[in-house]
Amino acid sequence: MARADQKFGWLELRPGGLYCAPADIYIDPGRGVPNAIITHGHADHARPGHGKVLATPETLAIMGVRYPADTPETQGLAYGERITIGGVNIWLAPAGHVLGSAQVALEYGGERIVVSGDYKRRPDPTAAAFEVIKCDLFITEATFALPVFRHPPAEQEVQKLLTSIAQFPEQAHVLGVYGLGKCQRMLSLVREAGFEEPIFLHGALIKLTELYQGFGFDFGDVRPVAGTDKAELATALIFAPPSAIQDKWSRRFQNPRTAVASGWMRVRARARQRGAELPLVISDHADWDELLMTCKETGAEEVWITHGREDALAHALIAAGQRARPLRLAGREEEAA
Ligand SMILES: [Zn+2]
Numbered sequence: 202m203a204r205a206d207q208k209f210g211w212l213e214l215r216p217g218g219l220y221c222a223p224a225d226i227y228i229d230p231g232r233g234v235p236n237a238i239i240t241h242g243h244a245d246h247a248r249p250g251h252g253k254v255l256a257t258p259e260t261l262a263i264m265g266v267r268y269p270a271d272t273p274e275t276q277g278l279a280y281g282e283r284i285t286i287g288g289v290n291i292w293l294a295p296a297g298h299v300l301g302s303a304q305v306a307l308e309y310g311g312e313r314i315v316v317s318g319d320y321k322r323r324p325d326p327t328a329a330a331f332e333v334i335k336c337d338l339f340i341t342e343a344t345f346a347l348p349v350f351r352h353p354p355a356e357q358e359v360q361k362l363l364t365s366i367a368q369f370p371e372q373a374h375v376l377g378v379y380g381l382g383k384c385q386r387m388l389s390l391v392r393e394a395g396f397e398e399p400i401f402l403h404g405a406l407i408k409l410t411e412l413y414q415g416f417g418f419d420f421g422d423v424r425p426v427a428g429t430d431k432a433e434l435a436t437a438l439i440f441a442p443p444s445a446i447q448d449k450w451s452r453r454f455q456n457p458r459t460a461v462a463s464g465w466m467r468v469r470a471r472a473r474q475r476g477a478e479l480p481l482v483i484s485d486h487a488d489w490d491e492l493l494m495t496c497k498e499t500g501a502e503e504v505w506i507t508h509g510r511e512d513a514l515a516h517a518l519i520a521a522g523q524r525a526r527p528l529r530l531a532g533r534e535e536e537a538a
Pocket residue numbers: 241243298319537
């Protein structure tokens with residue numbers, strides 16, 4: 202275990218997760234703790250059961266929707282707003298991943314550490330753009346840290362869906378999207394591409410989409426599947442959680458065309474497993490090149506890697522002259538990619 206008198210020793214790896222001792226606070230802990238900073242609302246980062254939660258106001262609102270019975274003490278911190286706890290200067294910066302997603306910057310004893318949380322570098326109309334923060338130690342995610350993962354432009358992938366809708370106007374199109382982030386980004390992208398028909402949502406996608414609308418996002422004509430005529434749905438565009446595509450729920454649509462929007466769609470076996478006839482490679486995470494670029498741009502002398510393909514990224518960073526260390530945090534299963 203790192204000691205406080207060592208470099209970066211004020212940020213430790215504990216069984217609960219990354220822990221900053223002078224501030225007595227965990228970042229994205231995997232279990233309930235007295236004090237937590239939460240980078241964003243995905244379930245592998247935001248868990249219920251904490252005593253006090255520090256996060257962006259958007260992330261706090263998302264946690265409130267997802268865990269209505271959980272009532273921690275909360276403190277909202279807008280991007281760039283600073284707070285000092287136990288002598289540690291703390292601020293949040295946009296991570297570009299989903300609404301409210303943040304990197305955590307920590308300054309103590311003349312060192313600056315940045316914890317990325319999940320992030321992407323591509324523009325997303327529903328998430329504030331990632332900001333590069335110069336730091337001494339950068340802790341990066343590594344979900345897609347293999348050279349095979351190079352995401353194509355999202356607009357190109359969206360066009361595949363719209364082409365299919367034009368080619369098969371007599372069929373419903375069911376698009377699998379994660380409920381937080383991907384759903385709302387896809388609504389925006391499909392609208393930006395000029396699709397003006399109503400879009401129907403599976404019940405599991407409605408509350409978070411309404412939350413985004415509450416923050417001012419306009420997704421055009423969006424309606425619940427429930428209560429809609431079968432005849433109207435028969436040729437419609439429908440969004441559902443990826444898991445719903447192959448279950449009983451989707452049998453209400455006769456012979457639908459099925460699509461899934463995810464970074465994992467790069468892997469053919471995953472697309473088949475998900476039942477996606479139309480795999481759309483659209484990710485809310487940095488791809489291989491963007492991970493390498495970001496680690497370099499931070500200017501960090503050392504990079505700790507968590508959350509994914511840690512060894513491959515560590516190897517590439519070391520080859521490029523940065524110090525790198527896989528963290529091997531336990532219990533990390535990506536919620537949304
Ligand atoms: Zn995430």
